[in-house]
Amino acid sequence: MATVLVTGGAGYVGSHACKALAKAGHVPVTYDNLCRGHRELVKWGPLEIGDISDRARLDAVLAAHKPEAVMHFASLIEVNESVANPDLYERNIVGGTQCLLEAMAVARVKIIVVSSSCAVYGTPLKVPITEDESWKPINPYGVSKMKMERLLQAAEKDHGLAWVALRYFNAAGADADGESGEWHTPESHLIPRVLDVAMGRAKAITINGTDYPTPDGTCVRDYIHVADLADAHLRAWRYAADNGGGMAFNLGTSTGSSVREVIDVVRATTKRDIAVDIGPRREGDTPALVADSSRARKVLGWQPQRSDLATEIADAWAWHQHLYG
Ligand SMILES: NC(=O)c1ccc[n+]([C@@H]2O[C@H](COP(=O)([O-])OP(=O)(O)OC[C@H]3O[C@@H](n4cnc5c(N)ncnc54)[C@H](O)[C@@H]3O)[C@@H](O)[C@H]2O)c1
Known part of the structure; x- marks a missing residue:
């Protein structure tokens, strides 16, 4: 100890x-x-x-x-x-x-x-x-x-x-037992901002840029x-x-998810409507940021357990409801 x-x-x-x-x-x-x-x-x-x-x-x-x-x-x-x-x-x-x-x-x-x-x-x-x-x-x-x-x-x-x-x-994501989670004011991260729309705390989520060189045109993050x-x-x-x-x-997970994919998983998880606005690209946004984490896996023996988007959003949704419900 x-x-x-x-x-x-x-x-x-x-x-x-x-x-x-x-x-x-x-x-x-x-x-x-x-x-x-x-x-x-x-x-x-x-x-x-x-x-x-x-x-x-x-x-x-x-x-x-x-x-x-x-x-x-x-x-x-x-x-x-x-x-x-x-x-x-x-x-x-x-x-x-x-x-x-x-x-x-x-x-x-x-x-x-x-x-x-x-x-x-x-x-x-x-x-x-x-x-x-x-x-x-x-x-x-x-x-x-x-x-x-x-x-x-x-x-x-x-x-x-x-x-x-x-x-x-x-x-x-958030703690699986609901004991902690994301709590930023103001919140700039995508998942809690989309969850704000699901909860009725915001009217719509704005997608900034749909013409990036990514599979669906929106930014990809890990x-x-x-x-x-x-x-x-x-x-x-x-x-x-x-x-x-x-x-x-x-x-990171070595797999990226686009802004549209995140919104779709939030819709499926929360079973709520998510209104979307389309806005211009934000200055300084990089099309795709995805980690190669093989060094951490090999040297530290690290193996992510809960890092699929559905689990992350389900955990974050439970925490968001606890915090703002
Ligand atoms: N959240 C992410 O997606 C992300 C991604 C990459 C790196 N990071 C890094 O991870 C770390 C934690 O991020 P987070 O999302 O938990 O942020 P957070 O804002 O939730 O937590 C940061 C904490 O640091 C405290 N703090 C800030 N300045 C301080 C100071 N001068 N003295 C003492 N305490 C101070 C704040 O009160 C807060 O409790 C940060 O270093 C951040 O740069 C976060």
Whole structure:
């Protein structure tokens, strides 16, 4: 049984990781400033309120809990917000991670697993995307995640940090027992926005662009179940502890789903009408982002269990009704 500091543990993916850690017999200590997270999602261990840029607070929490490792989810996550306010994202993701790594070095915490993103790749040359794809982020959010990964490489050299960067594609679904799920305000992710239409919380879903070079003309994304992401974090922690050094893994299903496919599965699952508006392409949208996750499958032994679209949407629908019903 070990203690793990979970930054951003009051958020969507972090809360699922806390549940997985607790289920495996560990103590997840959530460290979150609650700027976007929810106290109600911290159910599997203590909550320490604090900002990752607050060095004194981090020092105190690390000294009090003496974690064996850190799982670092804390981050702002809105691409549009990052375009409007790049400095905010630089401070939050790059400055915040730097502060966290310095505090860890002083406290002699040697292992970190971080949430990175497929946003580091920008518009890839090849799909499915492997970890060897070059970094060409096309928005400040992706640039900040790229810089965050560089900080890990530097800390490995400077302090012998063992790190894993998990580059998720699109997180989806909710806890199968209904104990946590996606809860963002405002919500920019497709599945909960379509579920908003099913619930009558929104009139219609707008499809931005129907003329992409994809099978049905709408953008294709790779939806990975949040419980499968949580499982990957536990495996990544073990990997880092056993091997040291640093490694990045793509986490996705290797199959893409189009916007129209998502809407169709929501219709079938909820048995509700989903009104659709057609809008223009959004600037910066890439036609298809699909992961090649064979490295995670081979090296971590990771095997997604709930990452088919029907299961993801059924789990998300149950959570959405619980939250807003
Ligand atoms: N959701 C996705 O589809 C997705 C895809 C790729 C990568 N990611 C990454 O996964 C991580 C988790 O995403 P999520 O969807 O759970 O987001 P979320 O907004 O639900 O959770 C993020 C949490 O971080 C906290 N936080 C933000 N800034 C902080 C700070 N300075 N100090 C302390 N706490 C802070 C927020 O309060 C929130 O609880 C993020 O790093 C995100 O970039 C998410």
